[in-house]
Amino acid sequence: MRYREIGKTGVSASIIGLGCEHLDNKPYEQVKETIDAALESDINLLDVFMPGKEVRENIAKALGSRRKDVLIQGHIGSTDINQQYDISRDLPLVKRYFEDLLRIFGRIDFGMMFFIDSEDDYKGVFETGFADYVLKLKENGDIGHIGFSSHNPQTAIRAINTGLPEMMLFSINPAFDMLPVGENIFDHIETGFGSNLFRGFDPKRTELYQLCEQKEIGITVMKTLGAGKLISPVHTPFAKPLTVQQCMHYALTRPAVSSVMLGCKTRAEMLDAVRYLDMSEEELDYAEVLGSLRNDFRGNCVYCSHCQPCPVDIDIATVTKYLDIARLDKDNVPPSIKSHYQGLNATGKDCIACGSCEERCPFGVEIILNMAEAEQLLGR
Numbered sequence: 001m002r003y004r005e006i007g008k009t010g011v012s013a014s015i016i017g018l019g020c021e022h023l024d025n026k027p028y029e030q031v032k033e034t035i036d037a038a039l040e041s042d043i044n045l046l047d048v049f050m051p052g053k054e055v056r057e058n059i060a061k062a063l064g065s066r067r068k069d070v071l072i073q074g075h076i077g078s079t080d081i082n083q084q085y086d087i088s089r090d091l092p093l094v095k096r097y098f099e100d101l102l103r104i105f106g107r108i109d110f111g112m113m114f115f116i117d118s119e120d121d122y123k124g125v126f127e128t129g130f131a132d133y134v135l136k137l138k139e140n141g142d143i144g145h146i147g148f149s150s151h152n153p154q155t156a157i158r159a160i161n162t163g164l165p166e167m168m169l170f171s172i173n174p175a176f177d178m179l180p181v182g183e184n185i186f187d188h189i190e191t192g193f194g195s196n197l198f199r200g201f202d203p204k205r206t207e208l209y210q211l212c213e214q215k216e217i218g219i220t221v222m223k224t225l226g227a228g229k230l231i232s233p234v235h236t237p238f239a240k241p242l243t244v245q246q247c248m249h250y251a252l253t254r255p256a257v258s259s260v261m262l263g264c265k266t267r268a269e270m271l272d273a274v275r276y277l278d279m280s281e282e283e284l285d286y287a288e289v290l291g292s293l294r295n296d297f298r299g300n301c302v303y304c305s306h307c308q309p310c311p312v313d314i315d316i317a318t319v320t321k322y323l324d325i326a327r328l329d330k331d332n333v334p335p336s337i338k339s340h341y342q343g344l345n346a347t348g349k350d351c352i353a354c355g356s357c358e359e360r361c362p363f364g365v366e367i368i369l370n371m372a373e374a375e376q377l378l379g380r
């Protein structure tokens with residue numbers, strides 16, 4: 001397994017996590033075999049958003065004495081009144097469900113403010129006693145860190161700018177990244193993605209990733225497979241389906257991302273996801289499939305590393321990620337980004353303009369110019 005720190009929390013999490021959603025309404029034996037497969041693979045991050053008592057207790061029972069070996073993302077505001085998943089900002093109800101989670105699992109590592117997508121969600125969390133309750137949970141040591149979940153880049157940016165969250169669970173896959181900000185992703189989970197929807201990378205999403213990198217908000221990822229649509233030959237918006245592992249690789253190569261949460265419901269699915277770790281760069285390469293859609297994002301780096309190797313060992317995708325953040329506000333480049341850049345083994349100043357990377361880049365990125373600009377904005 002490989003591990004990454006979740007942004008400023010400094011907590012080290014496995015790059016593959018288990019999203020436990022699909023363990024809901026499954027027999028205990030199935031829950032146990034899936035959890036066992038995750039732990040045998042050295043996965044240490046589980047997302048438990050489900051409000052149901054039975055699934056929560058099944059997961060806790062399956063973990064047993066291994067609870068201390070995993071980090072749990074537990075959600076605050078996830079309820080199931082009338083047997084249906086619901087989002088609540090009603091404090092007595094919110095407290096009842098979250099305190100039940102604390103009773104079952106003990107201290108929750110990441111207390112996630114649940115589902116902040118709309119204006120109402122934002123107000124319900126940040127303009128009521130909800131946020132105060134979450135802060136109190138942290139002060140009391142009931143939660144280790146404050147996070148939130150969202151599917152909407154605009155609202156997520158606002159939530160981060162409050163300064164309260166330390167990390168975020170966000171829906172990321174190449175189709176969502178290209179969906180215009182006004183589109184509701186849930187409509188497309190229902191009806192599918194029409195390829196005419198896409199116009200290259202949505203700038204709001206790019207802004208969100210850059211903000212997360214800048215403010216060290218670690219991202220854990222949900223909807224990595226676009227509810228299965230991206231791996232389906234029938235429903236993919238691309239010329240051909242991506243593999244599960246290519247979707248994982250796409251998410252893991254976005255700025256600020258620490259882990260992808262896979263919604264596995266069997267041992268076999270869990271072990272299949274973990275095959276990611278043994279796959280070659282060629283097998284994980286998503287660039288060709290992405291490029292099949294249209295050329296609207298020509299000139300924009302997708303951080304795919306197709307341009308490597310560089311004769312002077314510049315990690316071009318990483319330099320470009322830092323450059324993209326610096327471009328957000330060229331006069332006020334965050335010192336942390338400069339120091340990350342300057343800490344790289346090779347940087348823009350080492351580029352000898354050989355051009356071999358540009359020949360390999362499928363997206364026509366002007367890498368030589370980018371390396372010079374990176375050095376200008378981020379160099380000593």
Ligand code: SF4
Pocket residue numbers: 300301302303304305306307308316317320360361362363364365367
């Ligand atoms: S410069 Fe091109 S090949 Fe290199 S990471 Fe960016 S998009 Fe991929």
Ligand code: SF4
Pocket residue numbers: 309310311312313314316350351352353354355356357358367368371
């Ligand atoms: S042009 Fe610069 S960045 Fe590209 S391969 Fe050559 S030295 Fe590396």
